[in-house]
Amino acid sequence: MTRRLDTQAVRDAASAIAPHVRRTPTEHSAPISAAAGRDVYLKLENLQHTGSFKIRGALSAILSLDARERAAGVVTASAGNHGQGVAFAAQLLRMPAVVVLPHGVPIAKLTQVQRLGAEPVLADGGYDGAHALAQTIARERGMRYVHAFDEDAVIAGQGTLALELLEDAEVDTIVVPIGGGGLVAGVALAVADRRPRLRIIGVQSTSADAFASSYAVGHVVERPAATIADGIAVRRPSARTLEIARQALDDVVTVSDEAIARAIVMLLERHKLVAEGAGAAAIAAILEGNGHVGGRRVAAVVSGGNIDPNLLTKVLQQGLVSAGRYLAFRTWLDDRPGMLHEITGVLAAERINILHVGIHRLGPYAALGRVGLDVIVDTRDRAHAVEILALIRGRGFRAEELLDTAPPE
Numbered sequence: 001m002t003r004r005l006d007t008q009a010v011r012d013a014a015s016a017i018a019p020h021v022r023r024t025p026t027e028h029s030a031p032i033s034a035a036a037g038r039d040v041y042l043k044l045e046n047l048q049h050t051g052s053f054k055i056r057g058a059l060s061a062i063l064s065l066d067a068r069e070r071a072a073g074v075v076t077a078s079a080g081n082h083g084q085g086v087a088f089a090a091q092l093l094r095m096p097a098v099v100v101l102p103h104g105v106p107i108a109k110l111t112q113v114q115r116l117g118a119e120p121v122l123a124d125g126g127y128d129g130a131h132a133l134a135q136t137i138a139r140e141r142g143m144r145y146v147h148a149f150d151e152d153a154v155i156a157g158q159g160t161l162a163l164e165l166l167e168d169a170e171v172d173t174i175v176v177p178i179g180g181g182g183l184v185a186g187v188a189l190a191v192a193d194r195r196p197r198l199r200i201i202g203v204q205s206t207s208a209d210a211f212a213s214s215y216a217v218g219h220v221v222e223r224p225a226a227t228i229a230d231g232i233a234v235r236r237p238s239a240r241t242l243e244i245a246r247q248a249l250d251d252v253v254t255v256s257d258e259a260i261a262r263a264i265v266m267l268l269e270r271h272k273l274v275a276e277g278a279g280a281a282a283i284a285a286i287l288e289g290n291g292h293v294g295g296r297r298v299a300a301v302v303s304g305g306n307i308d309p310n311l312l313t314k315v316l317q318q319g320l321v322s323a324g325r326y327l328a329f330r331t332w333l334d335d336r337p338g339m340l341h342e343i344t345g346v347l348a349a350e351r352i353n354i355l356h357v358g359i360h361r362l363g364p365y366a367a368l369g370r371v372g373l374d375v376i377v378d379t380r381d382r383a384h385a386v387e388i389l390a391l392i393r394g395r396g397f398r399a400e401e402l403l404d405t406a407p408p409e
């Protein structure tokens with residue numbers, strides 16, 4: 001265990017784990033900087049071994065175990081990324097490992113835990129249920145429990161990414177996604193002795209804001225956690241990480257899942273980088289945080305890239321819709337030959353790409369002598385969508401926009 005949780009503990013953890021982790025790049029993002037009106041740097045932990053920063057804390061904790069503890073093995077509860085980190089570290093040291101995951105965990109994360117040689121166990125009750133079962137397994141099998149965020153060595157390990165970041169970029173603000181608080185606490189410790197002082201902003205989804213709520217009232221509170229950012233979907237932070245954060249954070253902001261989806265799309269489209277919801281949350285906060293993030297040279301921790309492919313498909317669709325890159329509208333046509341060609345001809349003449357056409361002859365969308373028509377088209381942005389609606393209406397067609405509609409899979 002780390003003797004004292006401070007900046008030196010983070011440096012010690014960095015030395016211990018350096019041979020086994022990737023020193024991930026910190027890159028300046030021209031497109032995000034232009035959109036945000038400030039210099040934005042990305043700490044790309046989605047390119048880390050196992051696809052997440054969590055390997056840092058897991059290695060820090062497991063490397064600190066004595067011979068007896070290593071022989072007995074380790075057990076942990078995880079939403080996926082921490083479990084992969086523990087499995088990786090245990091495989092490295094040839095130790096037995098059990099990873100308890102909540103039912104519904106993304107298949108990609110479950111599969112990777114298995115590939116790394118750990119024993120996966122599924123539990124009901126979300127992360128809390130997995131945590132309780134993991135503790136039971138630890139007692140019954142005599143294994144060492146490695147907490148995902150409420151453990152000194154884990155916190156120190158997570159903070160090591162901030163040391164790398166500050167060697168690679170001069171920033172005045174670091175934006176950090178928060179679940180249970182281990183990462184943000186580690187970052188706070190890593191930069192505690194920096195002068196001038198850096199601003200630290202935490203970010204959560206509005207659909208899983210237990211840490212933000214706890215930070216606001218000054219003590220741990222429990223909140224629902226249902227978000228596309230499953231890596232930070234924690235219902236209850238730890239008192240330890242909250243205490244460290246309250247001393248060091250400048251603010252904790254929340255962003256919508258829609259904003260996170262738009263950030264995922266931007267990373268994929270402009271940087272060719274895949275991020276999970278938690279990994280894109282910091283970018284969403286910088287782009288859409290209503291000015292709360294602040295700073296002129298801002299670093300976003302892209303904490304992970306382990307998104308389930310099926311979820312990625314849905315997120316990309318929703319993100320494109322939310323960003324105005326699709327327009328879905330409904331219109332009504334006289335039920336006679338040539339009318340469909342007439343409206344598609346209007347779109348084709350303007351070189352508008354049609355993605356989907358659905359015709360309704362029955363039900364509430366149709367009337368005697370008329371048919372309902374649902375159309376989805378490609379758009380450049382929201383302003384272009386408004387132009388297309390005006391074009392359709394200007395040619396005599398009634399058109400009602402369908403909101404929150406993605407192209408069919």
